[in-house]
Amino acid sequence: MSEQLPTSGHAIALVGNPNTGKTTLFNALTGLSQRVGNYPGVTVQYSAGQAQLPQSGKAQIIDLPGTYSLSASSPDEAIAVDVLLGQQEGAPPIDLVVAIADASNLRRHLYLLSQILETGHRVVLGLNMMDLAQDRDIHVDVDALSSRLGIPIVPLTSHRGTGIDDLIHAIDAALQRDRPEPTQTHLPKGLIAAAGELCRGDDASFNSSVEALRVLVDVDGHLERRAIATEGQPLRLRIAELRETIHADGPLSSVESEARYAWIAEIVADTLRGDETLRPRHSDRIDRVLTHRIAGLAVFLLISAATFQGIFTWSAPLMDAIDRLFGQLGDSVGSLISEGPLQSLVVDGVIAGVGGVLIFLPQIAILFLIISLLEDCGYMARAAMMMDRLLRFCGLSGRSFIPMLSSFACAVPGILAARAISDRRDRYVTILVAPLMSCSARLPVYVLFIAAFIPDRPVLGSWLGLQGLTLLAMYGVGAGVAIPVAMLLRRTLLRGESTPFLIELPSYKWPVPKVVLMRVYLNSREFVVRAGSIILAATIIMWALAYYPHSVEITDEFDKRRQTAERFPDQTRVDILRAIDHAESTALLEASYLGQAGHFIEPVVRPLGWDWQLGMAALASFPARELIISTLGTIYSLGGDTDETSQDLRSALRTSPGADGEPVDTPVALSVMVFFALCAQCTSTLAVIRREMGSWGWVGLSFGYMTALAYIGAFIVYQTAEYMGWGAGGLG
Numbered sequence: 001m002s003e004q005l006p007t008s009g010h011a012i013a014l015v016g017n018p019n020t021g022k023t024t025l026f027n028a029l030t031g032l033s034q035r036v037g038n039y040p041g042v043t044v045q046y047s048a049g050q051a052q053l054p055q056s057g058k059a060q061i062i063d064l065p066g067t068y069s070l071s072a073s074s075p076d077e078a079i080a081v082d083v084l085l086g087q088q089e090g091a092p093p094i095d096l097v098v099a100i101a102d103a104s105n106l107r108r109h110l111y112l113l114s115q116i117l118e119t120g121h122r123v124v125l126g127l128n129m130m131d132l133a134q135d136r137d138i139h140v141d142v143d144a145l146s147s148r149l150g151i152p153i154v155p156l157t158s159h160r161g162t163g164i165d166d167l168i169h170a171i172d173a174a175l176q177r178d179r180p181e182p183t184q185t186h187l188p189k190g191l192i193a194a195a196g197e198l199c200r201g202d203d204a205s206f207n208s209s210v211e212a213l214r215v216l217v218d219v220d221g222h223l224e225r226r227a228i229a230t231e232g233q234p235l236r237l238r239i240a241e242l243r244e245t246i247h248a249d250g251p252l253s254s255v256e257s258e259a260r261y262a263w264i265a266e267i268v269a270d271t272l273r274g275d276e277t278l279r280p281r282h283s284d285r286i287d288r289v290l291t292h293r294i295a296g297l298a299v300f301l302l303i304s305a306a307t308f309q310g311i312f313t314w315s316a317p318l319m320d321a322i323d324r325l326f327g328q329l330g331d332s333v334g335s336l337i338s339e340g341p342l343q344s345l346v347v348d349g350v351i352a353g354v355g356g357v358l359i360f361l362p363q364i365a366i367l368f369l370i371i372s373l374l375e376d377c378g379y380m381a382r383a384a385m386m387m388d389r390l391l392r393f394c395g396l397s398g399r400s401f402i403p404m405l406s407s408f409a410c411a412v413p414g415i416l417a418a419r420a421i422s423d424r425r426d427r428y429v430t431i432l433v434a435p436l437m438s439c440s441a442r443l444p445v446y447v448l449f450i451a452a453f454i455p456d457r458p459v460l461g462s463w464l465g466l467q468g469l470t471l472l473a474m475y476g477v478g479a480g481v482a483i484p485v486a487m488l489l490r491r492t493l494l495r496g497e498s499t500p501f502l503i504e505l506p507s508y509k510w511p512v513p514k515v516v517l518m519r520v521y522l523n524s525r526e527f528v529v530r531a532g533s534i535i536l537a538a539t540i541i542m543w544a545l546a547y548y549p550h551s552v553e554i555t556d557e558f559d560k561r562r563q564t565a566e567r568f569p570d571q572t573r574v575d576i577l578r579a580i581d582h583a584e585s586t587a588l589l590e591a592s593y594l595g596q597a598g599h600f601i602e603p604v605v606r607p608l609g610w611d612w613q614l615g616m617a618a619l620a621s622f623p624a625r626e627l628i629i630s631t632l633g634t635i636y637s638l639g640g641d642t643d644e645t646s647q648d649l650r651s652a653l654r655t656s657p658g659a660d661g662e663p664v665d666t667p668v669a670l671s672v673m674v675f676f677a678l679c680a681q682c683t684s685t686l687a688v689i690r691r692e693m694g695s696w697g698w699v700g701l702s703f704g705y706m707t708a709l710a711y712i713g714a715f716i717v718y719q720t721a722e723y724m725g726w727g728a729g730g731l732g
Contacts, residue, residue, distance in 0.1 A: 009056065009057055009058040009059045009060060010053075010056055010059040010060070010095040010096065010175055011059070011060050011062060011091075011092040011093060011094050011095050012051075012059050012060065012061050012062065012094070012095060012096045012097075012098060012171060013062050013064055013083060013084060013094045013096075013097050013098070014026055014061060014062065014063045014064060014098050014100065015064050015067070015080060015084065015097055015098070015099050015100070015112070015116065016066060016099060016100030016101065016109070016112070016126075016128075017066055017067070017068050017100075017101075017102070017108075017109055017112060018066035018067075018068075019066075019102075019381075020066070020100045020101065020102050020109065020128055020129070021100065021102075021128045021129060021156075021158040021159060022063065022066065022100045022128075023047075023063060024158045024159050024512070024515050025098075025100060025126065025128070025156065025158040025164075025167075026047065026049070026061060026063040027515055027518050027519070028158060028161060028164050028515075029049070029051045029061050029164070029167075029168070030049025030050060030051055030061050031049070031518075034047050034048065034049030034061075034063075034522060035047070035048060035049065046062060046063065046064060046065070046079060046083075047062075047063040048060055048061065048062045048063070049061050049063075051168070053168060053171060053172040053175070054168070054169065054172050055172050055173075055175075055176065056172050056175045056176070059095075059171075059175075060092065062083065062091075062094075064079065064080040064083055064084075065077060065079055065080050066080075067080045067081070067112065068111070068112060069111060069112055069115060070084070070085075070112070070115045070116075070210070070214055071214065071217070071218045071221060071253070072218075072221065072222040072223070073221075073222075074423060074424065075424045076424075077222075078222045081214070081222065081223070084097065084116065084119060084121070085119065085208065085210060085211050087211070087223075094121060095122065095175060096121065096122040096123070096124065096171060096174055096175055097116055097119075097121045097122065097123045097124075098123075098124050098125075098126055098167070098171065099112065099113050099116055099123055099124070099125050099126065100126045100128050100156075101113065101125060101126070101127055101128065102128060102129050102132075103127045103128060103129050103130050103132070103133040103138065103140055103155070104129055104132045104133040104136055104138055106127075106138075106140065106268060106272060107261070107264055107265075107268060107272075110264045110267065110268070111257075111260055111261070111264065113125060113149075114183075114185045114260045114263060114264065115185075115210070115260075117149070117151070117182070117183035117185065118182045118183055118184070118185060118209075118210050118213075119182065119208065119210050120179060120180065120181065120182040120208070121179070122174050122175065122177065122179055122180065123151045123174075123180075124151060124152050124153075124154065124167070124170050124171055124174050125146075125149065125151055125152070125153045125154070126153075126154050126156050126158075126163075126167055127140060127142065127153055127154065127155050127156060128156040128157070128158050129156075129157065130155045130156060130157050130162070130163075131157045131160070131162075132507055133274075136274065137274045138272070138273070138274035139272075139273045139274055140155075140271065140272055140273075141270075141271040141272070141273075142155055144270070144271040145267070145268070145271040145272075148267050148271065149183075149267065150180065150183065152170045152173070152174060154166050154167045154170050159376075159509065159512045159515065160512070182209075182210075185259070185260055185263045186259055186262065186263045187213075187256065187259045187260075188246070188248070188255060188259060190245070190246040190247060190248070191213070191216070191217070191246055191248075191252065191255065191256070192209075192213075194216055194242040194243070194245055194246050195209045195212040195213040195216055196209060196212075197242055198212040198215065198216065198238070198239070198242055199212045211223060215227055215239060216239065216242060216243060216246075216252060217252045217253055217256050218253070219251075219252070219253075224239065286508060287382065290379070290382050291382055291385060291386060296382070296386050297386060300383055300386050300387070303374070303379070303383070304401075304402075304405050306370075307367075307370050307402070307405060307406065310366050310367075310370055314362075314366055315362035315363045315366050315409075318361075318362035319359050319362050319363070322355065322358055322359045322361070322362070323355065323359060325355075326351055326352070326354065326355030326358075326359075327355075329351055329355075330347040330348075330351045330352065330355075333346055333347060333351060334346070334347040341547065341550065344543070344547055345540070345543065345547075348543050348547075349540040349543035349544070350540065352543075358528070361524055361528070363409055363410045363412070363413055363440075364410075364412065364413045364416065364523065364524050365520050365524050367406050367409075367413035367414075367416075367417060368413070368416075368417075368519060368520045368523045368524070369516065369520050371402065371417060372511070372515075372516040372519045372520060373511050373516060376509070376511035376512065376515065376516060377508060377509060377510065377511050378507060378508040378509060379508075380402075383398070383401070383402065384397070384398035384399045384401075384402075385398055386398065387400075387401035394483045394486045394487045394490075395426075395429060395486050395487050395489070395490030395491070396426060396429060396430060396486055396490075397421065397423065397426045399421040399426065399430075400418070400421060400426060400429075400430040402417055403415065403417040403418040403421075403430050403431075403434055404430065404433070404434055404437055404482070405437075407434040407435065407437035407439060408437045408438060408439065408440075408475070409439060409440050410439050410440060410441070411434050411435040411437065411439050411682065411684075411685040411688075412684050412685060412688050414434045414437070415431050415434050415435075415685065415688045415689060415692055416523060416688065416692070418430045418431050418434065418692065419692070425490070425494040428489075428494055428693060428698070429486050429489045429490055429494055431689060431692055431693060431698075432485070432489060432689075432698070432701070432702055432705075433482040433485050433486050433489075435680060435682070435685050435689075435702065435706060436478040436479070436481055436482040436485065436678065436706070437478050437479060437482070438474060438475045438477070438478050438479075438677055439625075439682075441624055441625045441682065442474070442625055442676055442677060444629050445625060445628060445629070445672070445673060445676045446470075446471055446474050446673055446676075448629060448632075448649065448650065448653075449653075449669040449672055449673050450467050450470050450471060450669075450673070451467070451650055452649075452650035452651075452653050452654055452669065453653075453654070453665065453666045453668075453669035453670075454466055454467050454470050454666065454669070455467075470673075474673050474674075474677050477674060477677040477678065477713070478677050478678060481678060481709060481713075485705070485709075493701075542594075542620065542622060542623050544593075545592065545593045545594040545597070546589060546592050546593075546594045546595075546620060547588075547592060548592060548593060549591070549592065549593070550588065550592075551587075551588060551591045554584065554587045554588055554591060555584070555588075558580055558583065558584040558587070561580050562577060562580055565577055565580065589616075589631075590616075594616060594619060594620055595612075595616055597616065597619055598612040598613065598615045598616025598617075598619060599612045599616075601615045601619070602615055605618070607715055607718070607719075608668075608671045608672075608675065608711070608714045608715055608718050609667055609668040609671050609718045609722075610668065610671070610672070613632075614668075614672065616631070617631040617632050618675070618679075618681070621676075621681045622681055622683065623682075623683040623684075624681070624682055624683065624684065625676055625679075625681045625682055628676070629649075632649060632652075632653070653669075665726075666721060666726045667717070667718045667721030667722045667726055668718065670717045670718065670721050670726075671714040671715075671717050671718035671721075672714070674710070674713045674714045674717045675710045675711070675713065675714035676710070677710075677713075678706060678709045678710035678713050679706055679707055679710035680702055680703040680706035680707055680710075686699050686702065686703060689702055
């Protein structure tokens with residue numbers, strides 16, 4: 001179910017074009033009270049938070065997706081239009097609209113305002129980026145413009161916090177006044193008359209003439225499609241008839257645009273002084289380098305490398321600290337609880353599950369810190385434009401690159417970063433292929449099996465070894481497979497006309513630390529609250545499957561062995577007892593539901609060269625891929641705290657019998673690595689896909705297609721390696 005945020009007090013909508021500083025203003029108004037939610041039936045997110053007004057008390061501020069007009073052409077814009085027109089289920093009635101406009105580009109931004117004024121809402125105009133307008137010698141007579149528009153106008157420089165208090169008082173005062181009559185913006189009389197006829201028709205019910213106007217003007221638009229889906233063919237014919245009566249010279253959208261810009265010219269006459277036309281600026285000289293085909297790409301790759309390094313390396317000490325903290329917490333809490341199911345649940349289920357959630361926080365925080373800095377300084381739009389040239393051929397856009405790059409560290413922050421992609425199809429394709437990038441959780445699997453089975457010998461001279469080449473190949477597998485998968489998705493489930501990659505390049509400016517840190521905090525908090533609950537639940541379920549049924553016969557048998565070990569000397573006794581504990585864990589794991597499942601699926605994984613032990617380890621790693629290491633340590637009686645650097649574990653893998661009874665060899669190792677390079681063994685990733693795409697169906701698709709690819713890839717690699725004779729040291 002989609003989550004709805006509670007309604008409290010007046011509902012105020014923030015509306016504006018993209019890159020007008022709307023979100024910065026929203027953060028300033030709401031602080032840390034904001035939450036992200038979805039209205040019923042939609043997957044596009046909106047943000048809402050509480051603001052305290054001097055007279056009106058608490059108000060709910062709703063940050064609607066950016067839009068250039070009420071002619072919705074994307075799901076994000078459709079949400080903004082539906083909320084403003086009172087057509088969105090679950091959205092509160094809007095009491096006031098705060099329209100945000102760029103003071104340095106006022107004529108274009110007043111286009112959306114002209115449409116909002118026709119809705120009859122109370123409106124306050126926030127004239128943002130006043131500092132930029134002054135730098136360009138553009139001067140706005142705010143009082144005269146306010147008088148002509150009939151609404152209060154507040155000058156703002158939101159990234160500096162200038163004018164925020166004035167805006168709060170203007171909102172508060174506007175809420176005390178009655179709703180105004182809808183403003184007429186000199187649209188052609190024939191168009192207004194046709195919209196009125198459509199409103200009065202018996203075959204359709206529209207909330208307002210504005211909605212009827214949009215149905216007429218926006219041919220095959222969002223509102224027309226929805227109305228026809230409800231009313232059927234008679235309404236389609238009625239709309240076509242009314243369009244014929246208008247007798248317009250050209251498309252109705254062009255007629256509307258000409259009328260609105262003529263009205264805007266009258267409004268700004270004598271109230272706007274200065275040259276708004278584009279002319280060379282300081283940022284243009286920077287763009288000659290940053291958007292150059294060669295120099296720009298080099299800068300982009302350096303920034304991308306720094307982003308990757310930050311997520312992958314800088315987070316490591318914090319992640320290790322969190323891992324140690326929860327390990328120590330588990331040991332401390334475990335010592336206070338008697339040995340048994342409760343102790344195992346608390347330590348191995350709850351504490352390990354919470355640790356498994358929080359260990360991702362450093363990566364997520366660093367990712368959003370870097371992205372926020374790049375967005376606020378204005379570079380992110382340039383990066384998207386650069387990479388669009390490379391990604392367009394496979395059905396993605398330039399905005400997909402940063403999420404995919406981030407996914408090499410962890411798919412969770414990579415998927416969260418896909419929110420920056422406005423086109424729904426591009427966003428969904430990016431989310432579905434991002435987990436194919438080899439994340440840091442796969443690295444322990446690669447390290448273990450490469451060190452155990454791939455000989456350390458040079459391939460190309462002395463600077464590249466076979467082990468390094470194998471590791472590089474594993475990272476290339478997912479990235480290589482992602483291209484045809486993206487092309488297939490774009491031509492099947494997510495087919496449709498590609499949205500032209502049009503992007504407005506904002507001016508360069510210094511990021512505001514408070515805004516950046518707030519964004520990092522809110523995104524990190526959202527991950528813990530939203531995805532964390534699902535991850536924790538999945539971890540506890542996997543614990544239960546690995547613990548039950550807890551055989552009394554097995555524990556009694558190993559208790560007898562412990563009693564026998566008591567007669568040995570101290571150090572010998574300690575070593576024997578440790579070995580008995582490990583052997584008992586192995587026996588209990590094999591007898592558990594998870595162990596039984598491993599035996600059950602052995603015929604399925606046998607064509608991959610796996611036995612039931614590798615099959616069970618793959619099942620146990622569903623919450624997180626790296627769990628295969630500790631599971632193998634338990635299986636081979638080495639303890640669950642074994643890591644990928646363990647020489648004992650590497651030796652156990654090489655000497656243990658495989659599916660054919662022979663020792664595990666290189667083809668099996670390659671099969672396991674390819675499987676984990678492509679599989680969806682990560683509850684965190686699946687939980688975030690559910691959160692971002694709003695449906696378990698997409699989660700099922702992601703898990704299903706990646707598992708199928710992993711199985712097919714592992715099968716091909718194993719059978720090919722066997723045929724090539726790479727087993728039994730064939731690569732050595």
